[in-house]
Amino acid sequence: MATSLFPTPVPRRKYPVEFKAGKLKRDGNTNWLKADERKGLGDDQLMHFYWKDRKNNAVEDDLILFPEEAEFIRVEQCTTGRVYLLNFKSSSRKLFFWMQDAKDDKDEENVAKVNRLINDPQAGLAESRQQQTATSEAGSGVQTTESNLGFTSEQLGNLRNILSGIQVPDVSLVDVLTPSAIGPLLNNPEIASALFPHLPANIERSPEELAAVIQSPQFAQALQSLSIALQSGQLGPLLSQLGLDPSAGNGVEAFLRAIQEQANRRHRDHEDENTEDHSGDRMEED
Amino acid sequence: MSDAGQWCLIESDPGVFTELIRAFNVQGTQVEEVWSLDDQTLEELKPVYGLIFLFKWQGGNDSSRLHPEADLSVDENVYFAKQVINNACATQAILSILLNCPTIDLGAELDNFKDFTRLFDPYDKGLAITNSELIRGVHNSFARSDPFFLDQTDQSSSEKEDIFHFISYVPVQGALYELDGLSNGPVNLGPCTGDNWLEKVRPVIQERMSRYTSAEIRFNLLALIKNREDVYRTRIGEIDERMRHASNTNNSSELMQLSEERDQLLQRIEMEKVKFKRYERENSLRKHNFIQFIYNIIRILAERGELQAHIEYARKEMSKRIKDRAEKKKGESGSKN
Numbered sequence: 001m002a003t004s005l006f007p008t009p010v011p012r013r014k015y016p017v018e019f020k021a022g023k024l025k026r027d028g029n030t031n032w033l034k035a036d037e038r039k040g041l042g043d044d045q046l047m048h049f050y051w052k053d054r055k056n057n058a059v060e061d062d063l064i065l066f067p068e069e070a071e072f073i074r075v076e077q078c079t080t081g082r083v084y085l086l087n088f089k090s091s092s093r094k095l096f097f098w099m100q101d102a103k104d105d106k107d108e109e110n111v112a113k114v115n116r117l118i119n120d121p122q123a124g125l126a127e128s129r130q131q132q133t134a135t136s137e138a139g140s141g142v143q144t145t146e147s148n149l150g151f152t153s154e155q156l157g158n159l160r161n162i163l164s165g166i167q168v169p170d171v172s173l174v175d176v177l178t179p180s181a182i183g184p185l186l187n188n189p190e191i192a193s194a195l196f197p198h199l200p201a202n203i204e205r206s207p208e209e210l211a212a213v214i215q216s217p218q219f220a221q222a223l224q225s226l227s228i229a230l231q232s233g234q235l236g237p238l239l240s241q242l243g244l245d246p247s248a249g250n251g252v253e254a255f256l257r258a259i260q261e262q263a264n265r266r267h268r269d270h271e272d273e274n275t276e277d278h279s280g281d282r283m284e285e286d
Numbered sequence: 287m288s289d290a291g292q293w294c295l296i297e298s299d300p301g302v303f304t305e306l307i308r309a310f311n312v313q314g315t316q317v318e319e320v321w322s323l324d325d326q327t328l329e330e331l332k333p334v335y336g337l338i339f340l341f342k343w344q345g346g347n348d349s350s351r352l353h354p355e356a357d358l359s360v361d362e363n364v365y366f367a368k369q370v371i372n373n374a375c376a377t378q379a380i381l382s383i384l385l386n387c388p389t390i391d392l393g394a395e396l397d398n399f400k401d402f403t404r405l406f407d408p409y410d411k412g413l414a415i416t417n418s419e420l421i422r423g424v425h426n427s428f429a430r431s432d433p434f435f436l437d438q439t440d441q442s443s444s445e446k447e448d449i450f451h452f453i454s455y456v457p458v459q460g461a462l463y464e465l466d467g468l469s470n471g472p473v474n475l476g477p478c479t480g481d482n483w484l485e486k487v488r489p490v491i492q493e494r495m496s497r498y499t500s501a502e503i504r505f506n507l508l509a510l511i512k513n514r515e516d517v518y519r520t521r522i523g524e525i526d527e528r529m530r531h532a533s534n535t536n537n538s539s540e541l542m543q544l545s546e547e548r549d550q551l552l553q554r555i556e557m558e559k560v561k562f563k564r565y566e567r568e569n570s571l572r573k574h575n576f577i578q579f580i581y582n583i584i585r586i587l588a589e590r591g592e593l594q595a596h597i598e599y600a601r602k603e604m605s606k607r608i609k610d611r612a613e614k615k616k617g618e619s620g621s622k623n
Contacts, residue, residue, distance in 0.1 A: 169608055173580070175600035181592075182583055191586055198579035200570045218571035226580060242581050256584060256597055263588035 017113040019106065021051075021084075021097040047121045049086070049114075051097075061095075065118045072114040082107060170231055170251040173223040179215050186210045230255050293373040293422060294429030297572070298340050298506045301565035302428050303380060307510075309424045311393030312384060314516055320507040323488050333512045334484060335390060336383030336456035339494065340376060340506045343449040363459050365400065367411035369467030372450055374416055377425045379452030381415060382465045383510045386456045395420055408471060428572065455491070457483040464490070515558045518551045525551070 051061040068089070075083040075096070082099040099107050116123065185191045186207050196205040203209050213219055229235055236246035239258070248258035296302055303317035318331060328334070365385040369378055384390060385400050392400065399421070403414045415421055454465040457478050464473040478486045491507070498505050525548050532540040587593040 169601070169604040171597060171600035171604050175603040176593075176596045177580070177583060178596070178599075181587075181596045181599075185583070185586065194586065195579060195582060198576075198582060200574040202570055203567070213571065216568075216571055218568060218574075219576065221572075222574075222576040223580065226577070238577065242577075253597065256588075256593060259581070259584050260588045260593055263585060267589070 017110055017117065019099060019101055019110045021099055047117055049118075067119045067121070070118055072111055072118070074111065084111060170227075170253055173227045173252055174220055176252070176256065177214070177223060179211075182214050183211060186214070227252050292426075293371050293416065294426045295373050296376060296425060296428045298376060299568075300508065301568050302572070303376065303508065304562075305565055305569050306377065306424060306428055307380060307384070309427065310384075310396055310421075312396065313391040313393065314513045315384075315390060315510060316513050317380070318509050318511055320509050323492060328484050328488075331509050331511050332484075333480075333517075335387045335510045335512070336454055337487065337491065338379045338383065338455075338506075338508045338510070339453040339491070340379060340508065341451045341453075341498070342504050343451060364463055364465075364472045365404070365411070366408050366465055366472045367403075367415055367467075368408045368470070369452065370409070370412040371416045374422070374425065375450035375452050375467065377421065378412070378415055378467060379454055379508075380510065381421070382452070382454040382467070383456050386458050386463075386465075412467075428569070453494075455487045462486050515555050518555050518558070522548055522551050 047065050049061070049063040049065050050059050063086075070086055070088045072084055072086050075085050082104055084097050084099065086095040086097070088094070099110075101107075113127075116127065186195075192207050192210055195210060199205065199209070199213065203213065230250075230252050233250045239246045239248060239255075242259075244255075244258045244262060248254055296306075300317045300319045307315055307317065315335065320327070320331070320337065365382070367378060367382065369375060381396075384392060384396065399414075399418060403411050406414060452467045455475075456463055456465065457480060460477055460479070462475040462478040462483050464475055466473070475490065476486065495505075495507070525544050529541060529544045529548070532544060584593065587596065
């Protein structure tokens with residue numbers, strides 16, 4: 001029997017799969033308990049899905065799952081990622097969880113194992129015995145606070161919306177890059193010059209033409225198309241081309257965030273260069 | 287590059303269609319939108335080669351044939367192709383007129399195509415159109431230059447997919463025909479001449495228009511007409527002839543009148559040139575890949591710290607829209623009770 005990394009007062013049973021997850025309650029209040037989510041055979045030889053409070057190892061939820069009865073799926077609408085739903089096919093019961101292991105690289109694997117164990121317990125157990133995966137990474141070093149586990153208030157709001165069944169809307173680029181938002185920029189000669197190379201070849205390079213272009217129905221159409229394409233999540237290659245992380249493109253807001261982060265990074269790098277230059281007593285590079 | 291065989295959605299716009307036709311090397315024609323069928327409007331458009339109704343059935347709207355199937359005897363003089371692919375609808379509608387007008391200079395490629403497919407049955411004609419690399423290539427070149435050819439339906443549609451449909455009206459060898467892409471053959475609406483066919487077709491079209499309007503079906507009515515500039519220049523030539531005669535006979539009042547007419551025609555030619563410049567510009571904007579442009583604007587906003595505010599604004603707009611839509615739905619279901 002594998003021992004866990006940290007001694008625990010209660011002897012731990014070995015489960016085919018377990019991972020840290022917080023449970024989200026449907027009335028919109030989120031439950032901040034850190035807890036473990038485990039699946040394993042109970043004494044009755046049926047497949048149990050446990051959700052335990054890690055502090056005292058008390059079992060809060062003990063669900064018996066028969067094959068094909070439920071599925072464990074990712075909630076796509078939550079762009080913060082790592083929100084999963086235990087969806088009961090026969091009833092409307094839904095349990096939401098979010099993954100709290102510090103790293104998300106095992107998420108997919110864990111989810112696949114859960115689904116396997118639900119639908120084909122014998123095979124799932126056999127597989128897990130081979131892999132000997134029982135223990136989750138207890139105490140991977142990252143401390144998350146009790147209060148909000150690292151989510152911003154906006155993300156929490158989104159989660160609340162999901163739980164109450166409201167669809168989380170993504171924004172449209174048409175509403176972000178409105179003529180009144182961009183218009184004022186175009187009078188700045190530096191900005192205009194930066195944009196000229198990206199106009200169609202037969203359009204005159206002037207601020208007036210820029211203004212006409214951004215107000216044209218064809219430009220609005222392009223914004224719409226791009227928004228839709230971003231929501232499809234298929235634009236990885238395009239994002240790489242722009243120097244962005246390909247996985248950052250699931251939706252318009254994610255795309256915008258990625259560009260903001262890129263800009264912040266470049267600004268920091270530029271600042272670092274400047275401070276280095278100063279401290280190194282070198283001439284500033286241009 | 288689009289997948290082989292895929293047809294993209296193009297805009298229902300006279301500028302798109304006019305340039306589309308020219309991209310086929312067809313000479314001397316243009317497409318205009320028709321807003322009214324009164325005498326004056328029609329007079330301005332003559333000579334008219336054919337009229338096209340383009341519809342969009344909003345997804346799920348099952349109003350199939352709004353016109354009872356008339357006698358569908360096969361007429362070998364009429365080129366009729368069944369509509370096979372949804373997105374190809376508009377181009378096929380235009381071809382339905384072009385391929386029935388011997389007086390139009392079709393250019394070598396379309397001439398060949400017409401010859402090659404002349405004896406095919408309607409379904410095979412439709413297949414030939416959708417498989418034609420030439421035709422599909424030109425059509426697709428007017429789609430937006432997306433670097434990602436996702437199968438996008440018209441953006442203004444909400445959840446369900448839209449179906450496109452065309453019905454053309456064209457005089458062929460002394461008879462007026464209705465060519466409905468979803469029907470099995472052309473419908474002969476009776477005899478007509480090159481001069482009076484528009485009057486004959488007017489009540490048919492008006493009846494359709496009122497039916498679609500009351501069923502809230504969106505449509506465009508387009509006319510394939512002779513190139514306006516050519517028509518005006520020909521008229522100017524005639525006027526010049528008459529002016530020469532009038533000056534010979536010292537008929538100054540006639541001269542003045544003719545001179546005025548001539549000026550008006552020159553003005554109209556100018557307006558046509560402006561319109562075509564606009565088409566050219568709109569089409570180049572349509573085909574342009576705006577990704578870099580958009581990315582750079584966003585980047586600049588981000589660098590200036592202005593991006594966040596616009597995102598917040600956009601979120602509010604989206605919430606408003608969702609709320610309005612939900613309330614509209616509630617209102618509709620409530621009124622049905």
